[in-house]
Amino acid sequence: MKSLVVVLGVLFASSAMAQDKLASQKALFDKYCKKCHAEDGSGKKPTGEWLPVVKTLKLEKPEMLSIISDEAKKKTDDDIKKMILEGKDKMKATKATPEEAIELVAYVRHLQGGTK
Numbered sequence: 001m002k003s004l005v006v007v008l009g010v011l012f013a014s015s016a017m018a019q020d021k022l023a024s025q026k027a028l029f030d031k032y033c034k035k036c037h038a039e040d041g042s043g044k045k046p047t048g049e050w051l052p053v054v055k056t057l058k059l060e061k062p063e064m065l066s067i068i069s070d071e072a073k074k075k076t077d078d079d080i081k082k083m084i085l086e087g088k089d090k091m092k093a094t095k096a097t098p099e100e101a102i103e104l105v106a107y108v109r110h111l112q113g114g115t116k
Contacts (some may be wrong), residue, residue, distance in 0.1 A: 025107035032084070032094040032104065033067075041068040041111035057090040068112050080105045 030039075036053050038045045043065025053065065066072060075083075084101040087093035096104060 022107070022110065025103045025110070028096065028100050028104050029107045029111075032096050032100075036065055036091075037067050038065070041108065042066050067108055072108075073112050077105050077109075080108055 033041075037043050081098075081101045081104075082088070083091060084094050084096055084104050085098065094101075
């Protein structure tokens with residue numbers, strides 16, 4: 001019985017740590033990515049919010065802002081990290097540190113449904 005209590009305690013602590021990690025990753029996403037990619041990573045926001053982003057970046061369609069599309073899921077973690085740190089095409093580099101970029105990649109994968 002005592003070992004069961006210990007196991008349950010470890011599982012609870014691990015779950016709490018995972019929730020804290022996810023919350024800190026979300027905070028980074030909110031800081032660096034949410035403005036263009038939306039809270040869920042779809043890039044879909046109310047027209048009044050995303051229209052300036054689409055016009056500024058001269059995007060053909062707002063779907064190009066999605067980081068949860070099948071095309072986005074095919075990117076490697078290194079590809080995503082590089083885009084975060086250096087930018088690519090119309091996406092400008094963020095001011096995230098390399099360590100933050102690793103956490104952002106993990107959060108993007110979470111939004112994508114845990115792929116890779």
